[in-house]
Amino acid sequence: MLRLFKISDSLIREIETQPEEIAEQFHHADWIDAHLPDENERSMLESLLPKGLPESDDVEEIEASARCFVDQAGIHVHSLFLSQSEGRHFTVTVACILQSKRLITIREVDPPDFRLLRLRARRGQVECHNPAEMLVTLLEQKVENHADNLEDIHRQLEAVSHFVLEDEESELEEAISKLARLEDSNGKIRMCLMDTQRVISFLLRHLRNQPDAAETLREIMRDVETLMSHTTFLFDKINFLMDSTQGFINIEQNQIIKIFSIAAVVFLPPTLIASIYGMNFELMPELKWLLGYPWALGLMAVAGIAPYWFFKRKGWL
Secondary structure (H helix, E strand, O other): OEEEEEEEOOEEEEOOOOHHHHHHHHHHOOEEEEEOOOHHHHHHHHOOOOOOOOOHHHHOOOOHHHHEEEEOOEEEEEEEEEEEEOOEEEEEEEEEEEOOOOEEEEEOOOOHHHHHHHHHHHOOOOEOOOHHHHHHHHHHHHHHHHHHHHHHHHHHHHHHHHHHHOOOOOOHHHHHHHHHHHHHHHHHHHHHHHHHHHHHHHHHHHOOOOHHHHHHHHHHHHHHHHHHHHHHHHHHHHHHHHHHHHHHHHHHHHHHHHHHHHHHHHHHHHHHHHHHHOOOOOOOHHHHOOOHHHHHHHHHHHHHHHHHHHHHHHOOO
């Protein structure tokens, strides 16, 4: 699918076209957003790119030289964006190609950043003057969404903190599962922020002739550095809660083992007495006592109560 956008009156506006009209408006668009383009759409895009569309394997390369570079087609930036599916975050790489007259974005997933930017564009809330500022606006939207996601993770951590540290009836295994998901999301956000830092540094070197865009990029860089510090704080909090949860689980397990150990010690003397009187020897005087059986039961009761009383007095129970 191709979505076309035009800069009009310093605002980004989506060009409303029917499928059969896309070819007519294609070369007039300032931003061409390609989401899983079909063969016909790929042919139109290749007419603007001398070396053709980047392949998925090329887009996913992690080397800096493969993710940010300049060629005949323009300035290439392959940037990580955050998306979500079934309650879990994952990263997707978007290929951004900045040319003198247009911005081209190619992606296989529809991240929230693009959906929100389209919504804001329909409402006339995205100010822009040229394709370079459009790319900067996309990065700005991306960082704002990362900030919102980090705030959401912080709120969830506060809930997990209360669940672990204050709720005596909490299921600690469930807390570990929640913390693992939050740690994974925080790690992916940090990865996206690190990628954004690299992209901004690259663009600052190649957009020196556009002071407004460069100044906005520097502001975004400061925001990214602040968010990076926040991810470090969240990692520390997650690790603290994970250690606390595991510690509480160990305490519970030790308490169970302690009960079994004390029970074994309490029942050991009565078992010893029962074993002695269960031996098959002829010369056992107690066998002919009238009160021999009650004597043995009483002796076993005393032998069991005495260790229990001792442990209780020591405060071990």
